[in-house]
Amino acid sequence: MNNVSNDNKERKIESKSNATVVSTETHISSDCHKDCDSAVLKSDTLPGAENYPWFGGEYKIPKVLAEFIVQIDSESKIRLNEPSYEIKRIEKQVFLTQCRYIPPTDKVFIEGYIRKNIEYATKHCTSKTGIGGAIKDTTVHIPFKTYTKVNFCGNLPQVQPNYPPMVARYFDQKRMGKNFREADRSDIEIFNEPVYCELEWSAVFDADIDNKGTPIDGFINEEEFQEFTDKSVVYLCMKLLQKQQVCWFDPFDKDGKGEKQTSKLDSKWNLPITEMRDSKK
DSSP states (O other): OHHHHHHHHHHHHHHHHHHHHHHHHHHHHHHHHHHOOOOOOOOOOOOOOOOOOOOOOSEEEEEEEEEEEEEEEEEEEEEEEEEESEEEEEEEEEEEEEEEEOTTSSEEEEEEEEEEEEEEEEEEEEOSSOEEEEEEEEEEEEEEEEEEEOOOTTOOOOOOOOOOOEEEEEEETTTTEEEEEEEEEEOOOOOOOOEEEEEEEEEEEEEEEOOSOEEOTTOTTOEEEEEEEEEEEEEEEEEEEEEEEEOOOOTTOSSSOOOOOOOOOOSSSSOSOHHHHHHTO
């Protein structure tokens, strides 16, 4: 009897031990499934897409369309931060904020400003024979706006507008008229390279005129002023450019033609790729 009871106890212990092991393994498996959430959600093998040659040129580089000097005359009234009796120095720089060519005209719209840093002497005190003060400065931006006509000398920008959309309709035999449920459409959109400007150099010639000065007591020909008129003549050397695809012709071409094939879009109802259209015939 004692042996039987001991055997039963051992079996219970083994059973409990096995249950504990199984419970532990189940807990670990549950945690691993919760942390590892990676999976391949979708996988496709893409079919190949055909491509066709498009002859646009061997190089795409900025091409100079026109180079010119434009003269801009400006007059402005400037107010200093405080009264002055003499302008010591003026530094001038020109900046452009807009240079816009309007196709297909020969007009270019130009906009910018003249930055002037003005150093001037101020009066703090006077004696019988002298004037004492400090050197101050004021920086102003004088705007200008103009347009000019450009001679491209045959180097016109390459700007091609979009063709109007086309629609092909079909006859409905049942209704004896236009089929409203079916139509073929064609839309071609062309992306042109913009025409842009470069400023090669600038020159500013100006005159500063004091119209409302107040005489300084005891000093002949000395007066204070806070406002003055600025008259400026500005010269801008500008360059119009556009990125274009060009062909570099071989000077030692045996045929002597030096011609390269190029591809172009047209407004006809056909494929926009010439080589593909010809191969379908």
